[in-house]
Every structure is written in C-alpha cells, then in structure tokens.
Amino acid sequence: MAGLFDRFAPLMGQRDALFGDSGVNPFSVKMDRVLSQTEAMIEGRRTILVGTNNYLGLTFAPEALKAAHDALEASGTGTTGSRMANGTYSCHKGLEDTLCDFFGKEHAMVFSTGFLANIGILSTLMGPDDYIVMDADCHASIYDGVRGGSAQIIRFKHNDAADLDKRLARLADKPGNKLIVIEGIYSMLGDKAPLAEIVAVKKKYENVYLLSDEAHSLGVLGKYGRGLPEEVGCEDDVDFIVGTFSKSVGTVGGFCVSNHPDFETLRLVCRAYIFTASLPPSVVASATVNLGLVKNGGALRKRLMRNAQQLHAGLTAIGLKVASENSPVVAVVAPDPQVAVAFWRGLIEAGVYVNLALPPATPYGYSLLRASLCAAHTEEQLNKVIAIFAQVAAKVGLAAPVEHKRSAVG
Amino acid sequence: MNDSGPEPSADTLAALFEILKSFNKTGAELSPGTRFTEDLNFDSLVVMEFIAVVEDSFDISVPLNILPDVATIKDLAIAVEKIVAADK
Ligand SMILES: Cc1ncc(COP(=O)(O)O)c(C=O)c1O
Numbered sequence: 001m002a003g004l005f006d007r008f009a010p011l012m013g014q015r016d017a018l019f020g021d022s023g024v025n026p027f028s029v030k031m032d033r034v035l036s037q038t039e040a041m042i043e044g045r046r047t048i049l050v051g052t053n054n055y056l057g058l059t060f061a062p063e064a065l066k067a068a069h070d071a072l073e074a075s076g077t078g079t080t081g082s083r084m085a086n087g088t089y090s091c092h093k094g095l096e097d098t099l100c101d102f103f104g105k106e107h108a109m110v111f112s113t114g115f116l117a118n119i120g121i122l123s124t125l126m127g128p129d130d131y132i133v134m135d136a137d138c139h140a141s142i143y144d145g146v147r148g149g150s151a152q153i154i155r156f157k158h159n160d161a162a163d164l165d166k167r168l169a170r171l172a173d174k175p176g177n178k179l180i181v182i183e184g185i186y187s188m189l190g191d192k193a194p195l196a197e198i199v200a201v202k203k204k205y206e207n208v209y210l211l212s213d214e215a216h217s218l219g220v221l222g223k224y225g226r227g228l229p230e231e232v233g234c235e236d237d238v239d240f241i242v243g244t245f246s247k248s249v250g251t252v253g254g255f256c257v258s259n260h261p262d263f264e265t266l267r268l269v270c271r272a273y274i275f276t277a278s279l280p281p282s283v284v285a286s287a288t289v290n291l292g293l294v295k296n297g298g299a300l301r302k303r304l305m306r307n308a309q310q311l312h313a314g315l316t317a318i319g320l321k322v323a324s325e326n327s328p329v330v331a332v333v334a335p336d337p338q339v340a341v342a343f344w345r346g347l348i349e350a351g352v353y354v355n356l357a358l359p360p361a362t363p364y365g366y367s368l369l370r371a372s373l374c375a376a377h378t379e380e381q382l383n384k385v386i387a388i389f390a391q392v393a394a395k396v397g398l399a400a401p402v403e404h405k406r407s408a409v410g
Numbered sequence: 411m412n413d414s415g416p417e418p419s420a421d422t423l424a425a426l427f428e429i430l431k432s433f434n435k436t437g438a439e440l441s442p443g444t445r446f447t448e449d450l451n452f453d454s455l456v457v458m459e460f461i462a463v464v465e466d467s468f469d470i471s472v473p474l475n476i477l478p479d480v481a482t483i484k485d486l487a488i489a490v491e492k493i494v495a496a497d498k
Contacts, residue, residue: 131471136458153474155458170471360454
C-alpha cells in the first residue's frame with residue numbers, strides 16, 4: 001500500500017536537491033521582528049525588504065493603526081461567525097459602501113481573503129453551459145476557483161488578445177455566457193494585461209463578460225489607484241473587479257465589485273462567502289481607512305514608480321535580465337533553479353529579502369528573484385540593494401561586478 | 411489507459427501523431443497507448459502549447475476540464491472526436 005505522502009516524493013526530492021539540509025531556505029526563513037514597512041530582522045540581520053507587495057507602504061499608516069486599535073477595543077478580536085450567520089457587523093457593510101464609492105460601482109462584496117474572493121466568484125458566476133476564457137498565467141486562486149465551478153474552462157495565451165479573439169470566435173455559436181478572466185498586473189513578472197485590446201475583442205462578441213483581478217494593480221495604477229481599468233479608461237467595460245487588501249491596502253481581505261444588477265444574488269450562493277468567518281473589525285477598520293489613503297495616494301504612487309525605475313535601471317545596468325519595465329514588480333530572471341537558489345541565499349545573507357519563485361509556479365518556466373517595491377523605500381536603501389545584487393550576482397557567476405553608478409531616476 | 415469503450419478513427423490518431431512529432435522530445439514511439447506524462451514527459455507548459463495546436467488543427471475548443479481524464483493519445487483522440495461531434 002502506498003504511503004499517504006508518497007506521491008509528493010518527487011517534489012520533496014527536488015526540494016532536497018535544491019536546498020540541501022543546511023542553509024536558509026524560503027520555507028524556513030522568518031522575520032523575527034518587523035522594524036518598518038521596508039526593514040525586518042532576519043537571522044539576526046537588519047534586512048531590507050524588497051519582496052512584500054506592500055506597494056504603498058500603508059501597513060503602519062497612523063490613521064489606520066488608530067482606527068484598528070479603536071475597533072479592537074470596541075468590537076473585540078474577532079466576529080466568530082460568517083457573513084451569512086453572525087459575522088456581518090455594520091463595519092463590514094461600511095467597508096462595502098467604501099468600496100462602492102472607491103470604484104464608483106453599485107455593488108461590493110467583501111471576502112476574508114483575495115484567494116477566497118476568486119474561489120467564491122469564479123466557482124459560482126458561470127454555470128455548466130457557460131465558458132470561462134482565462135489568461136494562462138492567472139494566479140493559483142483563479143485556477144482553483146474555475147476548477148471548483150461547473151463551467152468549461154478555456155485558456156488563452158498570456159497577454160495575447162489575438163489568441164483570445166480566436167478562442168471566442170470558436171465559442172461564438174455556443175449558447176452559454178462567456179467570462180474572460182485576466183489580471184491587471186501579473187504577479188510574477190509584473191507585466192500588465194493589454195486591456196484596451198482585450199476590451200475591443202470582448203465587444204466583438206455577444207454574452208461576453210470581463211473579470212479582472214486587480215490584486216497587484218489596485219493602488220498602483222490609475223490617478224486614484226483604481227487599477228488598470230482606470231489607467232486605460234475602460235472601467236465600464238470591466239464587469240467584475242476582484243481585489244485584495246493584502247497588498248497595497250496593507251492588511252488582509254478580498255472583494256469583488258460590479259455594476260451587474262443581480263450581483264447581490266452572489267451573497268446567497270457563494271460558498272466561500274457563506275461558510276467562512278468574516279474579517280475581524282480591526283482588519284475592516286484598517287482596510288476602510290487605507291482605501292481612503294489609496295485613493296488620495298498620488299504622491300505615494302509617484303514614489304513607488306520612481307523606486308521601481310531606480311531598481312529596474314540599477315539591476316539592468318549590472319547586466320541582469322529583468323522582466324518588466326515600469327512595474328512595481330521587478331523580476332530578475334536566473335538561468336536555472338540552482339543559480340536562483342544560490343542568488344537568493346546570497347541576498348538573504350547580505351541583508352536583502354526578495355521572493356524566490358521557481359517553476360512550475362512561474363511563467364515560461366523561469367527561475368526568478370522577484371522583487372517588489374514600496375513607496376517607503378528610500379533612494380539610499382535601493383542603492384544598497386542594487387550594490388548587494390551586484391556583489392551576489394558576481395559571486396554566483398551571473399554578472400560582472402560593475403561599479404554601480406547612481407541611477408538617473410529618483 | 412482506456413482499453414474498453416469507443417475506438418478513435420485512424421484519421422484522428424494519425425493527425426495527433428503528426429502534431430506530436432514536434433513535441434516528442436523523448437523520442438518515444440508513438441502509439442495509441444503512449445502516455446503524455448510518463449512516456450513523453452509533458453509538463454503543464456508543453457500540454458498548453460500542444461493542446462493549442464490540437465485546437466487549431468481541428469478548429470475546436472478543448473476545455474481544461476477534460477485533461478484529468480486524458481492520459482494517452484487514444485484518450486485524447488476520443489475526447490477530440492466527442493468535441494468535433496458536439497460542434498456539428
Ligand atoms: C493575482 C492574485 N490574486 C489573488 C491573490 C490572493 O490574495 P490574498 O492574499 O488576499 O489571498 C494574489 C496574491 O497572493 C494574487 O497575486
């Protein structure tokens with residue numbers, strides 16, 4: 001008889017081969033003390049954090065801290081119930097109203113995480129006669145969401161509107177509804193969806209809806225931080241926006257907003273909404289306050305993009321291959337997983353924290369050192385990060401040790 | 411492997427063999443019983459590219475939903491024929 005975990009043996013074997021049994025690895029590394037939005041103590045070292053998705057640096061916003069403290073004192077540490085049962089407080093309704101205002105939409109539903117928002121919405125919205133046409137590089141929660149539903153699932157090539165067009169054309173004679181699923185900014189490489197082209201394709205066909213997961217673009221793109229649809233100027237063409245509070249909003253939770261007149265039906269049928277505990281009031285208070293800061297965060301967005309440009313330019317200048325330009329995600333492509341692991345370890349040991357991302361979790365089978373910027377990073381911090389990248393790159397044989405020139409931006 | 415039930419037509423199998431030539435990196439012999447994962451070493455990226463070519467050549471949509479039930483070339487041929495028939 002096979003052991004319970006036998007089928008994971010190849011995976012564990014790969015992990016052991018990559019990481020051995022000594023030295024830090026991403027599964028065991030922990031932040032012993034968080035010092036600020038951009039620094040933490042890791043293994044006794046003061047470490048610059050360049051992989052937190054804390055794009056606007058709102059995790060310590062004084063207004064949100066105060067609101068969270070007040071909510072904690074007033075309403076306790078948790079709701080001990082689901083939205084459907086005893087877990088809807090007026091603050092949850094208030095947060096949904098805030099989301100409606102923020103996006104200029106009629107309806108909003110708050111979930112306990114962004115992952116659950118995708119699971120809930122994507123497993124429910126489309127039925128057995130319907131089709132979900134999703135970008136192949138979508139997040140795990142989107143894959144799990146669509147797999148948990150009954151619709152037929154079709155993938156189109158990442159960011160390829162022509163391929164999407166071809167797939168919708170093939171489905172044009174089928175009677176069911178179709179839902180296109182994309183992300184505003186893709187998490188691994190930080191590249192944006194070609195939204196204007198996707199909307200143009202959508203408009204060629206009947207009964208086609210569009211859902212965009214704005215997890216990484218909320219707060220980052222658009223004058224008021226409403227994400228890629230705001231930046232592109234096509235908010236009315238995106239029928240459903242899913243998002244998370246766990247990145248630029250600086251806390252935890254997920255949501256979906258829409259103008260669809262029957263949207264409220266989802267509260268009765270979305271199992272990931274009905275059968276899980278609602279967010280604690282302190283988290284709801286943080287999210288509510290931080291959404292206001294996101295909306296008025298034009299200065300933070302400028303700093304974020306300036307920081308992104310500085311890091312991108314600095315890493316490119318030392319000869320590293322960096323995936324996307326003008327993105328708060330700066331992903332360095334390593335030639336193979338072994339080099340990526342050595343690089344990641346070297347960075348951690350020198351006091352720089354980034355994300356190690358390996359296939360199959362990455363597009364194109366890339367091995368990535370994924371950095372994400374924060375508006376609160378200083379120019380000095382990023383100069384130091386770039387200098388450390390240069391040292392470690394040379395050590396792992398990836399780039400010549402070039403004297404880092406101060407970058408022109410910032 | 412699917413040993414009972416419907417048999418795919420020789421034409422469908424031949425078309426799949428033809429497509430598979432450029433995806434056959436292991437040099438495994440192609441027969442109806444050839445398995446995508448074990449014999450051809452297909453990973454999720456290759457599956458995606460391969461299915462896209464199958465979709466184009468038969469002008470059909472192959473939903474992700476059916477892939478867990480497709481282990482061999484014969485399984486895929488049967489699935490493709492079902493989709494082609496349903497599209498008529
Ligand atoms: C695109 C995308 N969607 C959803 C999520 C899940 O968000 P959350 O952390 O709120 O579960 C993430 C992040 O992990 C993401 O990158």
